[in-house]
Amino acid sequence: MLKRLYLRLTPETFKNRILFAFLLFLLLPIALLVVYNFKGTEAVLQDNAAKKNAEQLEGFKSGFVDLMSLVMKTGLLLEQDATLRGAMEDPDQYDAIARKRLVENKFAGIENTFFMTGATVYYTLIDLHGHAYTSFMPKSALNYNELSGEAWVKQLKQKGGDRYVWNPRDENVVIRESTASTRMLSLYELLRDDALKPFAYGRLSIDYEEWFYRTAKEGGQEGAYFLVNDSGDALLASDERERVSGTVAEAIERASSLGGDESAPATSIVDEKEQALYTYSRIQELNGYFVKKVPLSLLFKEIDKQKQRFFVGFAGILLLFVLLTYFLSSTITGPLKLFQKKMDTSVKANLKVKLPEHGRGEILALTRSFNAMIDDINGLLVRLKLEEQQKQYVRFQVLLSQMNPHFLLNTLNTIKSIALDKDEDDIYDICVALGTILETTLNTEVDLIRLKDELVLIDAYMDIQRRRFGHGIGMRYDVAGELGYALIPKFCLQPLVENALLHGFGQSVKEGRIVIKAAARGPHLYLEVVDDGMGLERAAERKTARKRKSIGLQNIRESLELLFKYQSTGLTIDSTDAGTRVVMHMPLLLSTPYAKEEDR
Known part of the structure; x- marks a missing residue:
């Protein structure tokens, strides 16, 4: 399946495969x-921009807190000025013009105190005796009843209410x-004397x-502030x-x-839809936030230029590379097609x-190799024909050699019939046993x-x-049920049993045991x-000269090598005075066992 998928995805021709490989x-x-x-550089720039924005917002917060501190200090000076407090608590000790001039002079003195800050605090004071004062020229004439009815005064008059109230959306009066600003940042303050008794609203x-x-x-x-x-x-x-954006607002x-x-650090997020980097930091006193917005296009302006230059250059190099690869591959595939x-x-x-040996370089070498291969193939064909003739001759000789064993088997069957007719059970049993062995021997397929x-x-x-020998050597088989159907080379155990009888026991030993195990x-x-x-x-000490050399073990080794080529096989012998063990x-x-033994 993977091979079919590979063949389907890859080009067929050598030229296109080279091009595909280089591209891929x-x-x-x-x-x-x-x-x-580029992505990593953008991430670094984004992190650096977020840190820079956080530092700027911290500067914003610091400056804003300084403004609020200035307002707080102004209120503190107004509250602690004994002369101003006396005029507020007992206005009747001065005539109206003198009292107004006194209060205005105090306002001017406080303003001079904060002259170097570059910021102006506009304050409005109303006492508890029907008088109102301002440090600025109001848009409309002062009216004590209207001022005392405004929301900020009512808020300060509430029992148990806050003494200080901040309002970042106060109307500019x-x-x-x-x-020309439409809104002011105002501090509503309840002014009290040393006995903590209110004497004015500011x-x-x-x-x-x-x-x-x-x-x-x-x-x-770079960017906008909010x-x-x-x-x-x-x-x-x-x-x-x-x-x-709505994402940042949420x-x-x-x-x-x-x-x-x-005190928490500033937070930065990227609005993917708007493609902008937002950084925001909290202002606890106003229960609000300073926000800076920087478009990613502005932040990544130089990176985008580098990207554009790179991809234009890469497209040009890619085009040249494709043309060069096509030309070079054609110089190879053209002669190959002719070849x-x-x-x-x-x-x-x-x-x-044979092919004419023309051309040069690799094509000439391929032509010569091909011609040499043709010579080798023709020589191999001649040898195969000779070997086939020899195999036919050997097969004929095998057929001739099988004639005598078949004649012997037929003769043995005749002897078995005669023994059966004459009630010679021993002769009959030997003929049956020998016939079993001969039948297996003759089955050369x-x-x-x-x-x-x-x-x-x-x-x-x-x-x-x-x-033959009248001994009582017993046989025992230790073979599990399914291993009885294991396939083994024919006559691989019989030579080992024969060696055990001849060498292990000899003709003089009448009792013993041979065990065959399978695992x-x-x-x-x-x-x-x-x-x-x-x-x-x-x-070996009692060995007598034999007319025929024993080749049983060697035949077994050769049979294992021929039948199980390139697979692990082996034959080992371990012998002591107490016996011999061949493994x-x-x-x-x-093999698959038959359902019925008689169907074999």
Whole structure:
């Protein structure tokens, strides 16, 4: 499946495969790496911009707190001035003109105290005896009843209410010539004497809009500044065309609902929809936030220029690379196509025609290699024909050699019939056992038989040997049920049993035991032939000359190598005076057992 998918996705021709490989494994990784680096640079710039914005907002907060401190100090000076307090508590000790001049002089003195700050505090005082005073020219004439009925006075008059109340959206009541701002930052304060008895109500206002715009302008042109309330609504904006996005407003509202801490660091978020970086910091005294907005296009202006230059250059290099690759691959694929046509011609001529050795370089080398291959193939075909003739001759000889064993088997069956007619049971049993062995020997088409069938042959062999020599050597099989169907080389156990009889016991030993064991260990089958005879050393001492050399073990090793090529096999012998143990192992092959034994 993966191979089919690979063939479907990759081009067929060599030329296109080269181009595809270079694009996929060279140019594309380079492009992705550069884009990744651009993204990393943008992230660094964004982090640096967020830190810079946080520092600017901290400066905003510091300046704003200084303004509020200025207002607070003004209120403190008004409250602590004994002369002013006396005029407020007992206005009848002065005539109206002298009292007004006295209060105005005190106002002027306090203003001179804060002259170096560059900010003007506008304050309105009303006493408890029907008199009102201002440090500025109001838009409308002073009216004590109207002033005492305003909301800020009522708020201060409430029992248990706050003594200090801040209002960042207070109406500007100063004449336009003094300030053109529409809103003021005002502190409503209840003035008290040393006995903590109220003697006046004060409204101390400062033009914070003018301060906000001036400070925003000093902060630079990159971005817009806002002062928002705890719901994210803008109170002031350095650029009236700009707005705080809904995403940021929701974030500010969530932060306010969790009880934002003024000491907490400024927070920066990116509005993906608006593509802008927002940084906001809390002003605890106003229950609001300073916000700075920087468009990402402005922040990444230089990066975008570099991106544009890179991709234009990359597109040009890519085009040149494609053209160069196409040209170079054509110089290779062109001669290869011609070489392919010549090869087709040679194949149609049954490899009897060689290619003309023209050209140079790799094509000439390929032509010579192809011609050498044709010579080798023709020589191989000649050798294969000779080998086939030899195989036919060998097969004929095998057929001739099988004639005598078949004649012997037929003769043996005749003897078995005669013994049965004359009630010679011993002769009949020997003929049956020998016939079983001969039938298996004559079946040359089968190299592997089941272990249980090999054990039947061993029983037949042992039956013949017991009748020949009259010994009582017993056989025991330790084979699990399913291992009886394991496939093993034919006659691989019989030579081992024969060696046990001849060398382990000899003709003089009448009693003994031979055990055949089978065990599966992983993918291998282990077969053991164990006897309790005299062992190999003692047998060698009593060895007599034999007319035929024993080749049983060597035949077994060669059979294992021929049948199980390139697989783990082995034959080991361990012998002592107490007996001999022969172990061989081979791949475990289980045949399917038949449902009925008689169907075999």
